[in-house]
Amino acid sequence: MPIEAVVFDVGNVLIEWQPERAYDALIGEARRKAMFAELDLHDMNNDVDLGAPLKDRVYAFAEENPKWRDEIRMWHDNWFDLASPAIDHSWRLLRALRTRGVPVFALSNFGDDIWDRASEHYEILKEFDRHFISGKLGHVKPFNRIYEIVEEDSAIEPDRLLFADDREDNIAMARARGWKTHLFTDAKGWAERLVSEGLLTTEEAK
Known part of the structure; x- marks a missing residue:
C-alpha cells in the first residue's frame, strides 16, 4: 500500500x-x-x-x-x-516531504506548555500538518490509545502510515497496529528509507 x-x-x-x-x-x-x-x-x-x-x-x-x-x-x-541542537538533516527531509505534497504528522511525548514554547524556538514544529502531542492528549507512547487517536483523526489506514521514532518500544506498538515503521538512529538512514519508499528522490533526501 x-x-x-x-x-x-x-x-x-x-x-x-x-x-x-x-x-x-x-x-x-x-x-x-x-x-x-x-x-x-x-x-x-x-x-x-x-x-x-x-x-x-x-x-x-x-x-x-x-x-x-x-x-x-x-x-x-x-x-x-x-533539547538541542536541531537535527538539521531531518528538518530538510520533513520540508522535502512537504514540498512533495506528502502530509507530515508529529507524534511525540512532549509537555503541553513546553510544546508551545518549543514551537517558537524551533520553527519546524509549526510546519506539521497534524500534531499528536502527549501532553495535550493525555496519552503517551508506547501505549495503544495515542496511536488510535492518530488513525481516527487522520482517517488513514495503519498500513499507509510510516512512522520514525528513536525508541524500539514506541516503534513496536506502531508495528503491532500495522503501521510501517523506521527505528531512527541517524538522519542518513531515515533519508535512505524515505527514498526506498519512493517518497523522495536521492537528491531531495540530501
Missing part, C-alpha cells in the same frame, strides 16, 4: 534530547551522575509528558529533593540546553 502520511517523533529525530549530556555541561559529569543515581528525573518528566505543567512539576520535585533543588530546577530553567 502507498504511504499517505509520514509520522515523525520529535526528540532525537528532529531535535536532540540528551538531558544527561546537558547536565554534564551545566554541573559536571561527576555531579550529574550522582544526582541521576539518586533521582529519577525521567520519571518526573513522564508527568510532564502526560500534561503536568513543566515548571510546576519540576519545581515541586525540587522542593521534594532540596539537596538537588538548584540542579533539578535546571530541567525547567535550562530546558533548551536539554
Whole structure:
C-alpha cells in the first residue's frame, strides 16, 4: 500500500534530547551522575509528558529533593540546553516531504506548555500538518490509545502510515497496529528509507 502520511517523533529525530549530556555541561559529569543515581528525573518528566505543567512539576520535585533543588530546577530553567541542537538533516527531509505534497504528522511525548514554547524556538514544529502531542492528549507512547487517536483523526489506514521514532518500544506498538515503521538512529538512514519508499528522490533526501 502507498504511504499517505509520514509520522515523525520529535526528540532525537528532529531535535536532540540528551538531558544527561546537558547536565554534564551545566554541573559536571561527576555531579550529574550522582544526582541521576539518586533521582529519577525521567520519571518526573513522564508527568510532564502526560500534561503536568513543566515548571510546576519540576519545581515541586525540587522542593521534594532540596539537596538537588538548584540542579533539578535546571530541567525547567535550562530546558533548551536539554533539547538541542536541531537535527538539521531531518528538518530538510520533513520540508522535502512537504514540498512533495506528502502530509507530515508529529507524534511525540512532549509537555503541553513546553510544546508551545518549543514551537517558537524551533520553527519546524509549526510546519506539521497534524500534531499528536502527549501532553495535550493525555496519552503517551508506547501505549495503544495515542496511536488510535492518530488513525481516527487522520482517517488513514495503519498500513499507509510510516512512522520514525528513536525508541524500539514506541516503534513496536506502531508495528503491532500495522503501521510501517523506521527505528531512527541517524538522519542518513531515515533519508535512505524515505527514498526506498519512493517518497523522495536521492537528491531531495540530501
